[in-house]
Amino acid sequence: MTRGYVPASxxxxxxxxxxxxxxxxxxxxxxxxxxYDDPPGLEGLADLTALNLLRGTTRxxxxxxxxxxxxxxxxxxxxxxxxxxxxxxxxxxxxxxxFTSLLCEVLSRPAFPVQEFRKERALALEDIRNLVNDDxxxxxxxFHRYIYGDRLDGRPSSGWFRTVSKISVQDCRDFYQxxxxxxNVAVVLAGAISRELADDFASRVVGSLRTGPSAVPPxxxxxxxxxxxxxxVDKPGRNQAQVVMGHxxxxxxxxxxxxxxxxxxxxxxxxxxxxxxxxxxxxxWSYGVSSSIFAGRTSGTLMMRFFPENRDLAPAIELVxxxxxxxAFGGLSADEVDAARKYLIRQYPFRIETVRKRADELVADLVxxxxxxxxxxxxxxxxxQDGQAVNQSLGRHFRPAxxxxxxxxxxAEIRRDLVALAGAGSVDTVDYRSE
Amino acid sequence: MxxxxxxxxxxQARAADISRRHPGMGSVRVLDxxxxxxxxxxxxxxxxxGLQVILWPDHSAPLVSFQTxxxxxxxxxxxFKNGIAHLFEHLxxxxxxxxxxxxxxxxLEEAGAQNNAATWLDWTFYYENLPxxxxxxxxxxxxxxxxxxxxxxxxxxxxxxxxxxxxxxRVDNDPDGEMEEALFASLFPNHPYGTPTLGTADAIESIxxxxxxxxxxxxxxxxxxxxxxxxxxxxxxxxxLSLTRYGMIPGSPAIESPVPPFLPPRAGTSELALDVNSxxxxxxxxxxxxxxxxxxxxxxxxxxxxxxxxSRVFKRLIDDLPLASDVDGTSEPMRLAGxxxxxxxxxxxxxxxxALSLVLEEIDRFGRDGPSAAELARACNHLEASFLRSMxxxxxxxxxxxIWHVTTGDYRQLFTFxxxxxxxxxxxxxxxxxxxxxxxxxxTILGRPSTWPHGVVPLEAAGAETEVGR
Numbered sequence: 001m002t003r004g005y006v007p008a009s010x011x012x013x014x015x016x017x018x019x020x021x022x023x024x025x026x027x028x029x030x031x032x033x034x035x036y037d038d039p040p041g042l043e044g045l046a047d048l049t050a051l052n053l054l055r056g057t058t059r060x061x062x063x064x065x066x067x068x069x070x071x072x073x074x075x076x077x078x079x080x081x082x083x084x085x086x087x088x089x090x091x092x093x094x095x096x097x098x099f100t101s102l103l104c105e106v107l108s109r110p111a112f113p114v115q116e117f118r119k120e121r122a123l124a125l126e127d128i129r130n131l132v133n134d135d136x137x138x139x140x141x142x143f144h145r146y147i148y149g150d151r152l153d154g155r156p157s158s159g160w161f162r163t164v165s166k167i168s169v170q171d172c173r174d175f176y177q178x179x180x181x182x183x184n185v186a187v188v189l190a191g192a193i194s195r196e197l198a199d200d201f202a203s204r205v206v207g208s209l210r211t212g213p214s215a216v217p218p219x220x221x222x223x224x225x226x227x228x229x230x231x232x233v234d235k236p237g238r239n240q241a242q243v244v245m246g247h248x249x250x251x252x253x254x255x256x257x258x259x260x261x262x263x264x265x266x267x268x269x270x271x272x273x274x275x276x277x278x279x280x281x282x283x284x285w286s287y288g289v290s291s292s293i294f295a296g297r298t299s300g301t302l303m304m305r306f307f308p309e310n311r312d313l314a315p316a317i318e319l320v321x322x323x324x325x326x327x328a329f330g331g332l333s334a335d336e337v338d339a340a341r342k343y344l345i346r347q348y349p350f351r352i353e354t355v356r357k358r359a360d361e362l363v364a365d366l367v368x369x370x371x372x373x374x375x376x377x378x379x380x381x382x383x384x385q386d387g388q389a390v391n392q393s394l395g396r397h398f399r400p401a402x403x404x405x406x407x408x409x410x411x412a413e414i415r416r417d418l419v420a421l422a423g424a425g426s427v428d429t430v431d432y433r434s435e
Numbered sequence: 436m437x438x439x440x441x442x443x444x445x446x447q448a449r450a451a452d453i454s455r456r457h458p459g460m461g462s463v464r465v466l467d468x469x470x471x472x473x474x475x476x477x478x479x480x481x482x483x484x485g486l487q488v489i490l491w492p493d494h495s496a497p498l499v500s501f502q503t504x505x506x507x508x509x510x511x512x513x514x515f516k517n518g519i520a521h522l523f524e525h526l527x528x529x530x531x532x533x534x535x536x537x538x539x540x541x542x543l544e545e546a547g548a549q550n551n552a553a554t555w556l557d558w559t560f561y562y563e564n565l566p567x568x569x570x571x572x573x574x575x576x577x578x579x580x581x582x583x584x585x586x587x588x589x590x591x592x593x594x595x596x597x598x599x600x601x602x603x604x605r606v607d608n609d610p611d612g613e614m615e616e617a618l619f620a621s622l623f624p625n626h627p628y629g630t631p632t633l634g635t636a637d638a639i640e641s642i643x644x645x646x647x648x649x650x651x652x653x654x655x656x657x658x659x660x661x662x663x664x665x666x667x668x669x670x671x672x673x674x675x676l677s678l679t680r681y682g683m684i685p686g687s688p689a690i691e692s693p694v695p696p697f698l699p700p701r702a703g704t705s706e707l708a709l710d711v712n713s714x715x716x717x718x719x720x721x722x723x724x725x726x727x728x729x730x731x732x733x734x735x736x737x738x739x740x741x742x743x744x745x746s747r748v749f750k751r752l753i754d755d756l757p758l759a760s761d762v763d764g765t766s767e768p769m770r771l772a773g774x775x776x777x778x779x780x781x782x783x784x785x786x787x788x789x790a791l792s793l794v795l796e797e798i799d800r801f802g803r804d805g806p807s808a809a810e811l812a813r814a815c816n817h818l819e820a821s822f823l824r825s826m827x828x829x830x831x832x833x834x835x836x837x838i839w840h841v842t843t844g845d846y847r848q849l850f851t852f853x854x855x856x857x858x859x860x861x862x863x864x865x866x867x868x869x870x871x872x873x874x875x876x877x878x879t880i881l882g883r884p885s886t887w888p889h890g891v892v893p894l895e896a897a898g899a900e901t902e903v904g905r
Contacts, residue, residue: 021495022473024823063750070745071809073816092820119757126713126760126782133610133711237710237885240603271540271550281537284596287604307604339545346547346566349498354827433712 004214005032005083005366006186012206013186015362016198017355025096026356028088028188029107029205030363033179033215034081035157042167044159046179047080048124049172053087054078055116057109062116068102076103080157083217083297083367085179093192100201108208110176117169128161132432135235135242135408136307142233142430143244143303143406149225152218153248153301160435181212186366190355217369222248222299227402230317230422234411235432241409242307245320247402249302252295252368259385259393264293266332266340267323267394268304274323274336275304283319285312297368302397310409314417317405328398331391344382351378408432443468446478446670453674460682463674471850473826477836478670479846482677484686485658489836489846490673491665493829499666500833501573502562503581504841506661507654509556509632510771511692516642518634519650521554522598526647527561528552529590531583536590539576546572549830556628557770558841564830567667571676577662578680581655586647595639602633610709611778614717614880621701621878622719622774627694656687663837666829697721697772704791704879714781715882716790722766722773722871725842730768731855732867733775737764738814739806739864740797741777745813748777748797758785758793770842775872787881795874802872805865818856 006013031050038045054076056062069076075089087107091099131138141156148154158164187202227247250257268275268291279289289306304324308316332340352358352375361375374381407414411429418427443465450463461483469477477491508520530536543550548565563573606612616631623629633639662681664673700721709715723729741748741764752759761780767773777794781787806814825835840846848855 022823022826024820024827063745063754066744067813070743070817071813073813073818073820075820090820090824092816092823095816119754122757122782123753123760129712129783130760130780135608235710239607240600242608270544272537272544277537280597281593284593284600287597287601307600309600309603339541342545343547346545346569347549348547349496349566350547350549350564353496353498353829356827 004184004216006184006214008183008214012182012202013366014198014202015186015188015190015359016193016195017190017359018192018194019190019355020192023093023192024090025093025189025191025193026088026090026359027201028086028359028363029103030186030188030366031085031087031179032083032184032186034084035155035159036082036152036218037175037179037215038155038159042159042163042171043155044124044157044164045167045171045175046085047158048121048164048167049175050078050080050085050087051120051124052112052117052172053106053110055120056111056113057105058111059105059109065102065106069099072099074099082152082157090191096193096197096201100204104204104208107180107205112169112173112176114169117172121164121167124158124164125161128158128164132235135238136305138233138235138432139242139244139406139408140303142231142408143246143404144301146226146231146406147247147301147404148222151221153220153222153299162435179215180209182206182209183211183213184215185209186363188359188363190359217297220296220299226404228404228426230405230418230427231407232411232415232418232427232429233406233408233432234429235408236410238310238408238410238413240307240309241313241407241414242305243313243317243405243407244303244305245317245324245403245405246301246303247399247404249293249300250295250397251297251299252370253298256393256396257295258381259389260293260397262337262340262344262382262385263327263332263390263394264291264302265344266336267291267327269340270343272339274327275306275320278319278323279306279316283312285309285316295368310413313407313409313414314421317418318421321400321403324398324403325400328394328400331394332387334387337385337387337390341382341385345379348378351375449671450480450674453671454678457675457678457682460678463678467847469847469850477846480674480677482657482682484681484684485656486660486662486677486681486684488662488664488673488677489840490668490670491832491836492668492670493665494667497567497667498564498829499567499570499664499668500562500564500829501570501577502560502663502833502837503577504558504560504661504663504837505654506558506659506841507692508554508558509630510627510694511654512627512630513693513695515650516634516646517630517638518598518632519642519646520559521632521634522595522639522642523647523650524552524554524559524561525594525598526586526591527580527584529584529586529594531579531585533579533583534576539580542572542576548573554632556632558838560834560837562830562833570668570672574676574680578684581657581660581681582684584651586644588644591642591644591647595642598633598639599636602636602639605633606631610711610715610882613709614707614715614882617705617707617880618717618719618776618878621705621880622721623772624698624701625695626697628769628772653692654690656690657681657684658687659690661837661840663833663840665833665836694771700876700878702876702878704881706881706883708885709882710885711882712884713783714785714787714884716779716781716787717880717882718777718791718794719878720775720872720876722775723768724772725768725770725839726844726848727768727773728855729867729871730766730773731852732859732864733766733773733871734818735811735814735856735859735864736801736806736868736872737766737775738817739810740764740801743817747801748794751793751797752779752790758782758790768842791879791881795877798868798872799874802865802869805861808861811859811861811864815856819853822853
């Protein structure tokens, strides 16, 4: 049987880090089962449910809730991810009592008033419409859709216009009832707060909710859908294209992951990496160019990003493909591996510079099912990756045949070059306003 | 927060001891010491060649932020080509004889450093956030490139292409970037504050090696720079490294960089055709320079009017009507003048003019009636929390010190900010709005979905004869 995100326990799931240098407390309440739990046809439900928490309680209107937080100087942000909903922000310790009371009320007594729900849904729809103004984000979202299709990882957490517009207030109430339960919540407190006060805070938050079990991570199908193809997201008036190339990749459960992280750092993770050297430094083709691996629980996504001028687009894609292939099949030099390892090891203290960052690592353990404390062994795990291990991981996880290319650009300006590069049958085009 | 006079004489004596051990590197003069209420001690000292160093030790983690701030930005481009301050920032990574191209980044990355740079109207700064054991390396590299950068035409051409790519990314293909350029051009006509920091494409294309070398010689000197060090570095180490790495660089005469006087803004409304789905709007005013007490009152006003979900305009435009999906306000005092800018994203099918009327109506009401006590208290709490957020990492603390010192001339104003906010009363906030957010002086850029021809189209006669508020 698959285990839930939150280990079953009588005590609230609390991550606490104390640091009294500055009078500020970072908090986060994680409610597991985010957009992965959106029912088909209602994508965006977790997100909209979370946003409606701030739209009023059984005791206070939306304005009274927001004024209550703002009067204290507190920040409260609600976001949804694939695996969880996050209610996070910060407050000053002198405001802890009224802040905790108000937060508990928001979490345990949301009213989901219909008028306010309509306003929030209208805002969510407006945000989805506005996505077309941000080429980089538009490319990222289309990329996920293109490589994962209709499956879980192809769906944006905020949903699509056509699905969000169908969500009803009752859908949100139902989602809330199913997820905002005591066994499905973790509380994070980092900063100027003692363990005793943190325990009290967590008990109040978790104790205010109905009892219920943790959500269970879904099985994720991550085989690529459109490997070897190019998608033009056609938008008028672009003199450069926002390009995302990549494919599904390794998750935290993969024994190769640390070797792959070292390899990817040398390939496209620093200013002296292969990609930056060839695309930016030698040719001046793109101000930004990088390769990243976003590891999830059992799978991840490899994404290379750059934004060349239209005339350089086809040669830039061709060169990135070549660099990717030569790295996959030929590996990295010993010097490259050594430099990447040193960078990751010596830069590690910045990953844990603040109590909030340290707490974030423990949150990631919960979300991604990582072995507890794996990141405290980060230096050891990176150090142990020699050139052979790194190159073998690149051979397994850099898969040139599976590479998909998605770009936001003006098809009339670039399509001919891309067809010449990939063949007419391998280039798809969609309108930038399409979902 | 209260700064207390501290052991200036003791620090001076310790610096003198270190200078004696390094003959030929000159001496160190301690300029001031400040003790923030949160603990620790900030020391500012100066070498004989004019280089200033601001040090805030914090040994809680073996990390340090090392930043080099040059008092040069777009404002110093008079007599030079537009965009050169920013392009030159890129060229600073091209290497020296001692550390050739790519060596700079390679050494820093292997040391575990995060490094980069930024350019704005008044300043250019370079930073390394790195393990403190590698601080010597940062001193070596930065002191070397302050005076020894080697640029050839091949490197210039390649980096020019990178900057043109950056411009396409940040301006040509970003509606917010396009609107910002249009707004600043109208806020500061015929003044370098109104020219693009990235440079126009034509100007970037025209910059040559001779321009770059002249710009470098003119502004990259110790007397025009401030080192900011926050983190795991003792006073002795900072003094010794400063002397031994920078002490031999000769001083120079005071830098003369003529800046034309400000002209009145081209007040009024202009339209910009953009590749966007709905209308959007930026309204800007010229306000006071950094360090002016009115700037604090404007920060408070911004909180009450625009900056959060309890603010007046947010509630009306987004919650009550709703006309817009986002509202934000920013008050940014710079060295010679400030700006107050309001951004609104209009809902599809709604008209920006309706939002503009409402914004101006709220400003007018505020200018007459001022804030309530509850609004004032809320704004103070918000600004205090914002200040605390900016203090969390060594890098963000160093950046705050650098910005405040370059723009106000006194980094200590950073630490009195929260007290200054709490000292503001309702009348001074009301008056700041009434005096500076004058509807007749507003520059408004309306971004329309591009069924319109590209380019800025003036809609109303510009109120160019109106003087800028003091």
